Amino acid sequence: RKLAELRDAEIRLAMDDFGTGYSSLKYVRLFNPDRLKIDRFFVQGVPQNREARSIVLATISLADSLGMETVAEGPETEEQIRFLRDHGCGLGQGYHFSKPVPFEELLELLRRAPFPLPSAEPAEEALQPSRG
Numbered sequence: 001r002k003l004a005e006l007r008d009a010e011i012r013l014a015m016d017d018f019g020t021g022y023s024s025l026k027y028v029r030l031f032n033p034d035r036l037k038i039d040r041f042f043v044q045g046v047p048q049n050r051e052a053r054s055i056v057l058a059t060i061s062l063a064d065s066l067g068m069e070t071v072a073e074g075p076e077t078e079e080q081i082r083f084l085r086d087h088g089c090g091l092g093q094g095y096h097f098s099k100p101v102p103f104e105e106l107l108e109l110l111r112r113a114p115f116p117l118p119s120a121e122p123a124e125e126a127l128q129p130s131r132g
Contacts, residue, residue, distance in 0.1 A: 003031060014071065018059055028066070036063045038089070040074030047083040060088045 006013065014035035015028060019042055028036070038059050045052025056072075063070045072084045074094040081092060098109065 017073070019055060028062075032066075033068060035069045035071050035091070037071040037073050037093075040094070043072045043074050043080060043084070044076070046080055053083075056084070056089075057087055060084075064088055 003013065012034040013031065014037050015031065015033040016037045017039045018028075018036040020039045036059060038056055042052045042055045042059070046056050047053055060070050069091060070089040071091040071093060072080075072089050073092075074096075075081050075084060075092045076094065076096050081096070084090075084092065101109065
């Protein structure tokens with residue numbers, strides 16, 4: 001009932017640290033969140049680690065099939081962000097985007113402009129032949 005009241009107030013719900021602790025499939029079904037936040041532990045392994053990659057891709061697929069968004073916790077490199085975007089995860093949170101800031105500083109950041117996100121396209125220098 002409380003969750004329905006929150007939704008009626010247009011408050012969106014996210015399940016934090018998906019894949020660890022109490023964020024099980026049972027709770028996805030029970031609470032029906034709007035977003036699944038992929039735990040940083042898994043995000044840090046992509047794209048190199050096969051197991052992390054498989055878990056992240058399965059989580060994105062699960063969320064997509066249930067009409068939910070995915071948020072990647074803690075991507076630190078453009079390679080990770082590119083991998084996540086290429087596979088349907090368009091949201092991320094972590095130090096790559098901003099360090100934690102006090103509320104007033106957050107308001108100022110939001111007033112200035114949206115956070116610049118790394119390009120989903122390879123950097124121009126990455127397309128040039130190596131000279132080493």
